[in-house]
Amino acid sequence: MTKALYMLDCYLKEFEAIIKSVKDGKFVVLDQTAFYPNSGGQPYDAGVISKDNEAYKVVYVGKFSGEISHEVDREGLKEGDKVKCRIDWERLYKFMRSHTAAHILAGILEKDAGAKITGNQLELDKSRLDFNLENFDREKFNQYVAKANETISKNLKVNLSLASREEAEQRLSRLTNLAKGFPPEIKEVRLVEIEQFTTEACGGTHVKNTGEIKGIYILKLDNKGKDNRRVYFKLVD
Numbered sequence: 089m090t091k092a093l094y095m096l097d098c099y100l101k102e103f104e105a106i107i108k109s110v111k112d113g114k115f116v117v118l119d120q121t122a123f124y125p126n127s128g129g130q131p132y133d134a135g136v137i138s139k140d141n142e143a144y145k146v147v148y149v150g151k152f153s154g155e156i157s158h159e160v161d162r163e164g165l166k167e168g169d170k171v172k173c174r175i176d177w178e179r180l181y182k183f184m185r186s187h188t189a190a191h192i193l194a195g196i197l198e199k200d201a202g203a204k205i206t207g208n209q210l211e212l213d214k215s216r217l218d219f220n221l222e223n224f225d226r227e228k229f230n231q232y233v234a235k236a237n238e239t240i241s242k243n244l245k246v247n248l249s250l251a252s253r254e255e256a257e258q259r260l261s262r263l264t265n266l267a268k269g270f271p272p273e274i275k276e277v278r279l280v281e282i283e284q285f286t287t288e289a290c291g292g293t294h295v296k297n298t299g300e301i302k303g304i305y306i307l308k309l310d311n312k313g314k315d316n317r318r319v320y321f322k323l324v325d
């Protein structure tokens with residue numbers, strides 16, 4: 089299995105690795121990687137893999153049969169090659185900020201409004217959160233957003249750790265769908281603790297301090313059927 093370096097260090101922009109396999113000339117598996125694969129509503133990390141000053145652009149990263157596979161723009165890399173990798177930091181950092189912001193807004197909607205989060209998708213220019221909530225009140229919603237921004241400006245520390253399943257079940261603020269559905273073969277869980285706020289099981293990339301998010305604002309709010317709401321938010325810049 090590829091060692092996923094982003095699990096404990098989301099700020100790693102450059103690393104070295106050895107190619108474990110190459111499929112169809114363009115799908116590369118490394119012994120370790122800091123490239124985040126497309127998953128859980130968060131897009132993949134872009135960047136380059138270089139060998140002997142030849143750069144191969146990473147155009148997609150996905151998880152297939154448990155392995156993180158990097159799709160490069162052309163053939164040439166081979167099994168056993170020692171490579172240097174560089175992450176597109178601007179892109180990753182935006183996702184780290186919006187991902188952490190999504191935890192905060194979702195946490196407030198759950199704790200204060202009793203909403204149930206049903207989905208999320210991050211994009212470079214906006215992020216989406218889907219939730220179920222009866223009796224929707226626009227003014228109250230604005231208060232939740234204001235509270236999310238207050239939480240962001242408190243500069244809360246965000247801690248990443250790996251925990252055993254049993255420890256994770258005890259420490260989680262809530263049993264997310266993911267947590268409830270931990271398959272038995274999962275022995276270790278990645279925990280994301282926003283100090284004095286929430287602890288969740290999540291595999292994505294996050295900032296170290298909520299202050300780095302700077303703030304969010306709402307772009308659009310949709311009512312999609314009876315209790316289904318969809319909100320689009322954007323980072324303050």
Ligand SMILES: [Zn+2]
Pocket residue numbers: 187188191280290291292293294
């Ligand atoms: Zn997360």
